[in-house]
Structure formats: structure tokens, C-alpha cells
Amino acid sequence: MEIYSVGGGVRDMIMNRPIHDKDYVVVGSTVEEMLSLGFKPVGKDFPVFLHPETKEEYALARTERKVAPGYKGFTVHSDPTVTLEEDLGRRDLTINAMAMDSDGNIIDPFGGQEDIKAKVFRHVSKAFREDPVRILRLARFAARYTDFTVAPETMKLMQDMVESGEVDSLVPERIWKELSTGLMEKKPSRMIDLLHDCGALARVFPEIEALWDVPQPEKYHPEIYVDRHTMLAIDYAAKKNYPLPVRFAVLLHDLGKGTTPSNQWPHHRAHEERGAVIVDKVCRRLHVSTFYRDVAVMTAREHGFIRRSIELPSKLSVMVLERCDAFRRPERFKIVVDATECDLRGRGYGEKSTEFIPFPQREYWSTILGAVRSVNAGAIIQSLGDEADNIDLQRFLHDARVDAASDAVIEMRFGKPEKQNSYSAPT
Numbered sequence: 001m002e003i004y005s006v007g008g009g010v011r012d013m014i015m016n017r018p019i020h021d022k023d024y025v026v027v028g029s030t031v032e033e034m035l036s037l038g039f040k041p042v043g044k045d046f047p048v049f050l051h052p053e054t055k056e057e058y059a060l061a062r063t064e065r066k067v068a069p070g071y072k073g074f075t076v077h078s079d080p081t082v083t084l085e086e087d088l089g090r091r092d093l094t095i096n097a098m099a100m101d102s103d104g105n106i107i108d109p110f111g112g113q114e115d116i117k118a119k120v121f122r123h124v125s126k127a128f129r130e131d132p133v134r135i136l137r138l139a140r141f142a143a144r145y146t147d148f149t150v151a152p153e154t155m156k157l158m159q160d161m162v163e164s165g166e167v168d169s170l171v172p173e174r175i176w177k178e179l180s181t182g183l184m185e186k187k188p189s190r191m192i193d194l195l196h197d198c199g200a201l202a203r204v205f206p207e208i209e210a211l212w213d214v215p216q217p218e219k220y221h222p223e224i225y226v227d228r229h230t231m232l233a234i235d236y237a238a239k240k241n242y243p244l245p246v247r248f249a250v251l252l253h254d255l256g257k258g259t260t261p262s263n264q265w266p267h268h269r270a271h272e273e274r275g276a277v278i279v280d281k282v283c284r285r286l287h288v289s290t291f292y293r294d295v296a297v298m299t300a301r302e303h304g305f306i307r308r309s310i311e312l313p314s315k316l317s318v319m320v321l322e323r324c325d326a327f328r329r330p331e332r333f334k335i336v337v338d339a340t341e342c343d344l345r346g347r348g349y350g351e352k353s354t355e356f357i358p359f360p361q362r363e364y365w366s367t368i369l370g371a372v373r374s375v376n377a378g379a380i381i382q383s384l385g386d387e388a389d390n391i392d393l394q395r396f397l398h399d400a401r402v403d404a405a406s407d408a409v410i411e412m413r414f415g416k417p418e419k420q421n422s423y424s425a426p427t
Contacts, residue, residue, distance in 0.1 A: 001029040003058070004084060004099040004107065011095050014106070014116055024058045025087050025099065028080045031060070046076040061087040064127075085109045092134045093141070094122045115151075122151040129157055132167045136178035136204075139194040143185035155198060162199035175204055176286045183247040188238055189231035192251075196227075207278055208251070210258030215266040222348035224266075226257045233346025236355060242338055245292055249299035249339040250346075252279045256300065276301035295332060298324050299339040306340040309364045314405040317368050318398065327373055337365055364412070371408035372401045 009022045026034070031047050039049035039058060047060040062078035063086050084099055084107060091097040094112040101107065110124050121138055128134055135158050142148065150158075161167060182191040192208065195201035202209040211226040223229050230251065237247045256275025257268045279300045283293035305312060305320050312320075320326075326333035341362065347354040377397055 001033065002027045002084075002101070004101055006088070006099045007091070007096055010098045010100050010106070011112070011116070013100075014098070014113060022056050024056065025061050025084065026058050027061045027082070027084050027087070029060060030080060034058070034060070047078050062090070063087070064090050064130075089125060090127060091124055092128055092131070092137060094124055097124045119145070119148045120151050121145075121148055121154060123154045123157060126157070128154070129161050129164075129166065132161060132170050133174055133178065135161060135167060135195070135198065135200050136170070136175065136182075139191040139200075140178055140182035140185065142194045143182045143188045143191040146187045146190060150194065158198040158200065162203060167200050167203045170204060172286045176288055179286075180244055180248070183234065183251065184238075184244055186238060187235055188247065188251075189235045192231060192234075205282075207255045207258060207282055211254065214257055214260070216257070216268065217266050220347070222352035222354075226254055229347060230254055231346075232348075233342045236346045237339070237342045240338075240342070242342070243335075245295045245335050246338045246342065248288075248292055249296040249335065250342045252282060252296050253299050253303055253339060253343055255279055255282070272301050272304050291332070295335050295339075298332075299336050302336060303340045303343050306337060306361060306365065307344055309361045309368075314368075314409055315402050317365075318372060318401045318405050321369060321372060321401075322398070326369055330369060330373070333365075333369065337362055367408050367412055368405050371404045375400045375404050 004025050004027070005022060006025045007021075007023045009019050012019045031041070034047070034049050035041070038052035040052065042048050042050055042057075043059070046062055049058045050056070051058060060078045061082040061084060062076050063082055065075050065077070088097040088099060088107075088109060094110045094115045096112070097108075097110045098112040099107040106113065111122075115122050121141060123134075138150070138154075138158070142150070179191075182188055185191070192201065195204065196209065196212065208227075208230075211230060214226040215224055216226055216229065218224055221229055223232060230253075233250045233253070234247055237250045252275075254271065254275060255278045256271030256273070259274050259278070260268045260271060276297050279296050280293065283296060302320055302324060305316065309317065321333070324333050324336060341359050344359060344361075345355050345357065375397070
């Protein structure tokens, strides 16, 4: 039995990056021997075990053979005769196909160290094309290693995979897993751009592909095209270290612009309403959680109102809060505001960049929400007495919220008003 460190842990050690995961491959052993040593089996499709003490993963050396379409269409062969080089040869990229023995010696049969020096993503073998998930993984790596480029032959291979229809077999759960991971990397725009360049974006996310080369008014969008605006916005979200719900909502916030008829360009009237419907469909297709879907839909529908907050009448501001259920879920509404900030600051390049412009909208909505939440529904009902049975309470409560919002706006602009609502009381 020989044990080697493999994969991302070896790659990141060579690149002097933090090592988050350690994986090991075991050569010359069997399932029975691993079990006798106390290892616990966890692999469903191939022999993977957890170390009895460290709980790190150890996999028996194996080879794979493509027998059906899709990323699950493989048969796995593992026995003591499978060599380390055969195991490394089934991996996706050369930078992931290195191993290290117990003495610290690097085994690098496919030139991974040279590709790290050259900052190149290169496939190990033609077997790369057998697993469409590898396109998503490579795109995700591009978002992490922002100074790497894709080898021309690897880009050509990915394009061939798209044209052959191999990418069409990707299942929603795996797409979401790779997308969500890539969005949390340093520069998520690189993931989306790479998918576009190889043609996979049109197959996996046609709604995002539809944004490419769609113009917007240069006065508000110096970057002009919707795809560039979206990429700037998600990179700003990453720069601010916003969590995944914000980044996902930002990625989808302008999908409605992809459906604007070209004879209406560069304007996109009512794109928010159209976009909310599209975002809902995308989220359901990807099987994302209800929380992520709700935040993304609300961002698509409301970001225009949130951005124009200073211009809004109090009645409309309250309606936005009511549609977002912000009174009961203020933490969720904050995510929508964060995503809107990314929309506003993800515009233009260089001197025309809006990255550092003020964002008073955050204070506005925080103040308005605080004032509206201070309206005590119980106190209002009690103050009405017997008249409560003859009044539309929901309407009455809405009007009370509008009055509270109006007072808050006046106070923000001119100082505290002299008269307060008699039926409003802090909770």
C-alpha cells in the first residue's frame, strides 16, 4: 500500500495558497484491506473512505471509462494493479493531476508545475470531454485564479463538447453547485465570461446569454452593454465580500433586459416586471432554495424603485416594503438593498466608474423601514374600538404606515416634524 496526497491540496501548496481540502489516493490496496485498517466507506460510485482519526478522504486508485452520456455515465475500475499515473490521468486539468508522496516528492506526469508557472488551464487528456461538469469546474477555477488563461486546445475541446450536445446532459443540481461555488470566488465575472466564450452559457443559462451585446443608455450606463454591467455588478459584490444570496440576485437582476425588443433599444421599459418572471423560472429550473429565489425575484422586481428611493412618494415606498414583506423579514430586505447597491456601483470603467459614488438609498430605506415598523397594529385596532368591525383594517394599517413613512421623509429632509401621528406607537 502506498498513499499520496493528490489534487487541489498539492496544487495549492505549490501555488503558496491556503489549503482547504486534503485528499489522498491509495495505490496497491483493496476495499477489504482499507476496512481492516478502520477506514469507513463513504463512496457510492467508487471506493472512497474516511480516515478513522482525521476523517480526511482516501480513495483507492481507479480508472474510468465512458459508457453513457452525462457526468454519471462512467464505469469505474479499481484494484491493486491501478497505478498512480493511471489515476492522475483521469483528472481534468494538469494543475489538478499532481501527487506528493510521504517524503514530500512531487509526482507530476502531465506538466502541472509548468502550467502553474505559465498560469495556464490545460486538460490532461481527451478524456476531459467525457464529463461536461469539467467545463463548469474550469470556469469556476477561472473565477478563483484570476491571472490564468485557458490553453487554446482546451478551449477548442470545450467548444466541441458544447457543439456535440454533451453539455445538455448537465443536471440542475450540479449546475447550481458549480455556479454557487464560482459566484463566491474572487472574480465571478470570469466564470460567466468563460462559459460565454466556449458556448456553454447559451446552453446552461440562456437567460444570461441573452444579455450579451444588448445596449443601454450610455448616460446611465457608461459600459453600455447589459452583459458588461452585470459582470461589473457581480464583481463589485465579490469585492464587498457580500454573501451568496446577494451575488446570485445581482447576477439575475437585469434578466428582463434580455427580452427587450431590439427596436426599443437602448431603453428597457418595464424590464423589472419581465425580469421577475424570468428569474422565478430560472430559480425553479435550478432547484434553488425558496430563500434564494425570493431574494432574487424581489431584487429583479424592486431594484429600480429602491435605486430611485429619494424620488418616490411615501405611498410607493410603503408598497415596496409590503411587497417584500420587509416588516416581518427585514434581514431579507437588506439583501435586496445590498444587491441594488451593486447594481448602482457596477457601472462604467476608469474615470466613468460609479464604484465609489454615494449610496444614500441604504439610509433612506433603513429609516423608512424603521418608521413603518414602529406602527403598532394592536394599538391602532384598540384605538378604533367598536368601529374596527366596520373598517378595512388592512387599508387603515397601510395608510398609517404611509403617514409614518411621510413623517420619516420630512424628518430626513427638514428635521423632526412638530406633530406626530396619534395612532402610531413604538413597539
